[in-house]
Amino acid sequence: MKSQSPCSAKMMDLLVSYHQAPSVNLRNQLVKLNTGLVRKIVHRLCHQCGEPFEDLEQIGYLGLIRAIERFNPKQGCAFSSFAVPYIRGEILHYLRDRSSAVKIPRRWQELQKTAQRVCSELSHELGRNPKDAEVATRLGISKTEWQEMQVANHNRSPLSLDACITHQHESSPLSLGDMLPDTHAQVLLHWEEDRAQLQHALSQLEEKTRSIIEMVYLQELPRKVAAERLGVSPMTVSRRLKSGIEQLAVFLGQPIQACKP
Structure with a gap:
């Protein structure tokens, strides 16, 4: 039978102690021992959205704390396996709420569809990517409004549920939708x-x-x-x-x- 590593044994001791008598001190120790788990999950997810790593990391810790509070050592499962769905779930809920909270005016939504065609036409005509002023002129709006449209559209870009998040060495692809x-x-x-x-x-x-x-x-x-x-x-x-x-x-x-x- 394979023995536990010192780190794993310490974590299990802390989890047992926390389950018997919860305290902020014990919880903080468990959070520190699992920072690597949170960062690993955040690293996989942050490349699929425009959110800063640090922001997602903080959200991930909220999920970790939920897992610590609900983990029962008597069930016999590994804490990491128990915690991962909580950490991922907390981050994904945050991303979905954030993307849906950014609203784009209806007029801009319609213009954005036209802008895609205009950009393609200008690129063909000019032989290069068009400048903001050139796109704005063709759309009949100011350069400032065009730039604001671009920023708004970028900030509301939804997280793709079909985006593959597994590493190359992993056998089967896993999408964000699979993890929900x-x-x-x-x-x-x-x-x-x-x-x-x-x-x-x-x-x-x-x-x-x-x-x-x-x-x-x-x-x-x-x-x-x-x-x-x-x-x-x-x-x-x-x-x-x-x-x-x-x-x-x-x-x-x-x-x-x-x-x-």
Whole structure:
């Protein structure tokens, strides 16, 4: 059996201590030990948007703190595996909220469509990229307004959910869309705030359905792996996940819609 590294052992000791008696001091120590995890995730995401690394890093730490507060050492899973969805989720929510908060006037949206054609035409006519003043003149607006349009459009550029974020050495491509937690996962995260209530509700489910929910959402196993372990098809896993969440909603007295972010 492989022994834990000193760092891993120290982290687990701190996690156990925090779970038993939470304190700001213990939490801060855990944050320091996991700065590398946060920075690794931020490094992958910051290249897909225009946000500064430092801003995303601070948001990532909020997700890390949420993970620290909700982690239960008795569940037997690695803290890093537990924390990654919280860190990524916090950053992605921030990016989606930020992109949707920047509104472009309707007139500018229409002009932007025309500007793309105008820029292409001018590039062909001039044999070079057109200057701002040349584009503005062709559009019939001032140079200042054209520059303001460009800035506004750049600042609201949405994060591409199809953007590949895996490194070259990783076997299968992973997009930001793949990382977004689905609605059912969000429900489980919401209910985990009252772990005792959730565990009681889970115990009322049919055994196989409960096992599937625990594997996929609490142990974070891929659906295909869960299907193989239980000897069922991935389609069966998906159906049982849906029905299981709906049953949990009834047991807990909360409609699924109320748990959406």
